[in-house]
Amino acid sequence: MESVFISGLGMIGSSLARNIKQGNQQVKILGYDPELVNGEFLISEHDVDQLTSFASGAESADVIFLCGPVDVIKQQITELATLNLKKDVVVTDVGSTKQEIMSVAHQLRDKQITFVGGHPMAGSHLTGARSGRSDLFVGAAYFLIPTSADNAGVVRIQRLLSNANVNWQLVTAKEHDSFVGAGSHLPHIIASTLALSALKTIDNTTVDAKLVAGGFCDTTRIAAADPDMWTAIMDSNREIILEQLNQFNDELKKLKTAIEQKNKAQIHDFFSDAQKIRKTIDRR
Amino acid sequence: MESVFISGLGMIGSSLARNIKQGNQQVKILGYDPELVNGEFLISEHDVDQLTSFASGAESADVIFLCGPVDVIKQQITELATLNLKKDVVVTDVGSTKQEIMSVAHQLRDKQITFVGGHPMAGSHLTGARSGRSDLFVGAAYFLIPTSADNAGVVRIQRLLSNANVNWQLVTAKEHDSFVGAGSHLPHIIASTLALSALKTIDNTTVDAKLVAGGFCDTTRIAAADPDMWTAIMDSNREIILEQLNQFNDELKKLKTAIEQKNKAQIHDFFSDAQKIRKTIDRR
Structure with missing residues (x-):
């Protein structure tokens, strides 16, 4: 029986668990999340079979999904390189930028462990296992960053998620980071700057800022997103963001x-x- | 019987006609539009009672609404100053910037003709009389720019549109232009620049631009608006836009x-x- 270990059972990780389980009930899903409530919820829903520590989940898995923020993924890759992983394991992640992660993953590739960078481009302002959905990825781009030796890894990830109806995109890490830089990171910077600058001006008039047109609300909507996440993204895609x-x-x-x-x-x-x-x- | 003359029977002008008519069937509505199809449609719907030339509509009206783009409104104000208007007529407009128009309107005030600048902040990407609606202005800001002598004019406009459920905002022309600069003109500039810059970058990757996240679509949505209109707006609110x-x-x-x-x-x-x-x- 194939074992899949998912580290990080928030919206993305839990949605992957649901998809893999619905695609094949025979796959055993091990899960780890520092917030116990996420894991317990997925056990109760039968989307995850067993909660484990990070190390024991990783060591018994055939495929490992790292589903945390970029900085956590980088730490976990370094930790994986110290563990006694299965010989044919495939490691992948869902981090929102890829150049840094692919560079850290040399530690795994140096030990002949297959690492395929990944990024399912789905999500919302919601977080946590309860906000995951089996249809979260339908029609969305799911980027994979293969290296020349990784073809078998790509095939295994795609087979596990054959039920998810994603739009697979095999690209280089740089191409990925350029795409999300232009399509997501730059827009966040611009929307935030516009919200700050324009609403400061409007607050200096006697007119209620809530009377702004719908177009303004659309243009600045993403400025309301989590500053923690966006600060980390600025760090992990700095060069490309500054160029753009x-x-x-x-x-x-x-x-x-x-x-x-x-x-x-x-x-x-x-x-x-x-x-x-x-x-x-x-x-x- | 009170006569209202509406010049420009597009989405805004026709919506004003519907509102005034529904509020009081006794008001006679005269209409003028260079595109005959707009006027004929409103006659057939009984929202306008009679189509006239600009001059004869203006000369027989108690209240005049100028519902064209800013440059047309400016020309029409100059023309009104040469006509034989009723002594107590109230002239107003719906132009999207107000400082220039208020300055041109000195020609009317010099002749003791009441001019109250106006701007109902409603609309959509649709145009023409068929896209007008009696509920177009519900809850929207309707700016009026009174001058010290204009109180009676403000009251007459508000009474005619008492049915429209707008959010009246009495402000100075400068305050208005600052508000729409920050809440509408600056966002259009920024969204357009982002669309151009980011999509050029994305077109240089192998990834289909249609895979960009929903946030990008929101942030750049208004960039799809009519370039003619926005070129005119840049002209009419230049100083404030450059400052912002x-x-x-x-x-x-x-x-x-x-x-x-x-x-x-x-x-x-x-x-x-x-x-x-x-x-x-x-x-x-």
Whole structure:
């Protein structure tokens, strides 16, 4: 019987457990989470078969999913390199950036342990095992970062999650981090800066800030997310984020200059280009 | 019988017509729109009683609503100053910026004609008379810019629209333009710049841009709006927009420096302040 160990039973880890279990009842799922309430809930729901310590779960597993924040994943990879893991084990993770993690994972690859970086791009503002869902990943991108030797590892992860209906994306770590930098990290920076800057201005008027248009609410919605998580992300994708911030500033400067110079044709071109490119991601 | 003349029978003008008519069937509504289809539709719906030329509608009205884009409103105010208007007429508009319009409207005030600037902050990406609705303004801010002599004008406009359930906001033109600058114009600039900059980066990866997270779609949604309208707005609120762009750049620079210097405490404070201030406009 195949054993899967999931470390971190929050929304992502618990959703993986549900998917693997629903795909194949024969897989034994071991779980570990420092918050006991998560594990106990999943045991009661029969989504996890047994709660273990990190070390004993890891040592008895055929596949290991590390489902914590990036800094925890990095520590755990280092710990895994000291444990007596099964010879054919496949280790993967769900961290939201990949270059740092792939670099730390050399410790495993040096010992001939297969590591495939992973990132299911799903989630919400909710946390904890109770907010996990078996349909959390449907249609979402699930990035895998294989190395040349890892093809068998990729196949095993994809087989375990064949029920999850994800959109598998095999990319390099750099390509992944560039994609999430532009599609997620930069937007968080920009939305937060806009929320701060604009709402400070509005608080200096007599008008109630709650009267702002719906467009403002959309544009700044993600600024309400957890600052702890986002501080960690800035740290783990620093180089790419700074490069993309420079590109953003270059574009913004072009528009600002056109506004200053009353260059209507250039302003129009800018908005028209933005409209065109934004329409390419319309989902309808 | 009171006569109301509405110039511009698109979404805003036609919604005003519906509201005024539903509030009081005795009010006679005259309408003008260069696109005949708008007027004909409203006649067939009995929301407008009669289509006229601009001049004859204006000269027979007790209250005049100018419901075009800002540049058209400015031209029409100049034209109104040459016409033989009723002595007690109240002129108002729905332009999305107010300082320029209030300044052009001196031509009317010099002739003892009452002008009250207005801006119902409602709308959508739809246009035209068929997209107007009698409930378009419910709960929305409706700004009025009175001058010291205009109290009677304010009362007449509010009485005509007593059925619309708007949130009346009496403010100065500068305060209005500052509010919409921060709550609408700056967000449009930022969302457009983000869409351009981030999607150019993503188009350079092998990952399909449609896989970006929902947060990106929210943050850039308004970038898909009409470039014509937004080019005109940049022109009509230039000073305030440039000032607010500088404030945005100052905030962004603070965060960028903190990321460069790996100053986690400062990055965390930034996101935490943004989260706090963003939560003040939550509507639930």
